[in-house]
Amino acid sequence: MIELEGITKSFRMGEHEMTILHGIDLNIAAGEMVAIMGPSGSGKSTLMNILGCLDLPNGGHYRLDSTDVTKLSKKQLAKIRGQRIGFVFQSFNLIARTSAMQNVELPLVYNGVRRRRAKAKAALERVGLGSRLGHVPSELSGGQKQRVAIARALINDPSIILADEPTGALDSTSTTEIMELFTELNQQGCTIVVITHEDEVAEYCTRRIWLRDGNIASDDVVDKRRHGRLSAVNA
Template sequence: MLGGGQNPQPGGKMIELESVTKIYKMGDIELRALNNVSLTIEAGDLVAIMGPSGSGKSTMMNILGCLDVPTDGVYRLDGVDVGDLKDNALAEIRNRKIGFVFQSFNLIPRTSAVRNVELPMVYAGIANRRGKAVEALERVGLGTRVKHMPNELSGGQQQRVAIARAIVTDPVMILADEPTGNLDSASTSEIMKLLVELNNTGRTVILITHENDVAAFAKRVVTLRDGEIVSDEVRRNRTTVSP
């Protein structure tokens, strides 16, 4: 179901964090959200980043997604050092290299599924947007729902629209922030199957999650606490998905 798209060579470095620190200042108070974090994620990996509230995983997501930059240290995404890029260049990298999936779906309410999926291509100036958006919806199993509004779709279907929107520009990485947090168990299984299938096509998938059931699908689990990596383990016994 999920053919097409880019297929980066596995084994190359998709993400490189070198001694990354992020400090937020509130008056005279400094909050060290990340502290000297180093992490490498290879192209084609499926990694879950976990941690309790206040562990730094949201800050990590913002940096990985080029929504924020480190206070100190180096972040390279697909070989590009993003630390010194200006806002316009960061926006272009976000739009071209990263597909975002959020807990709250972030769909425009009074806009059809296909128009929601077209939006990243509008920002990127891509032609033939309607055809590409329909194809993306077909790839996530919503080819018969292209004209439906978000309120006419179930939660799981809305998240499928969000995934179609995330993959329509053929990004090299999918960054999913609590992608099943608003879904029931059946829809959660459907969305995780979809993300695993995307990973199987060669895309790098990173899950930001606090749910063990979601992290169980990952090939590797990185755990943060107090802004530092406290464990980094390869999962030998992953949850599998049926064909």
């Protein structure tokens, strides 16, 4: 599903050019749940922006579902973001005075989809918020807000969900709930990539990629049995 070949990314800082990614080669298959980790400045956010078609690399090729997105126009990239990629962020990015239902409907509004309410309701029910359709964000817990954000990410049936520190603003109980939800969605066929600095979050994934200084330092399969997750995931 995702193929990165020789991806580089640099930014100009005054008279100097700073290289953030140094020739990243990475393949992620459909149905995987991958954690991308690394210290501050390792290139995690830059890589996430490229994966999400929010930014383009300076060099290399990025193929998403066999489409080389490095050759696409801004309009074409926007179409891919709207149709193939669902985003989940640490800060939820919900509109404060708008209900959960209306927040989830927003991507459909942007894409000119009619009969939105039934689809938004189904998405919220899918993440366990069928009884909170009319609640505004201030009436929801942190975990519930993130569930609304996940429902919004799912609304256009994307082929991949990109989650940038999705549990960074949550307590441990809500973190567990959200990662169990991601695991359930992954078992239903969603491909999920999580940017995180938390080992306990990465343990829910099937694969862990570690970045350091703009390079992939390691790429390992996560042994869920070692962390006691296998029985819980398959229960």
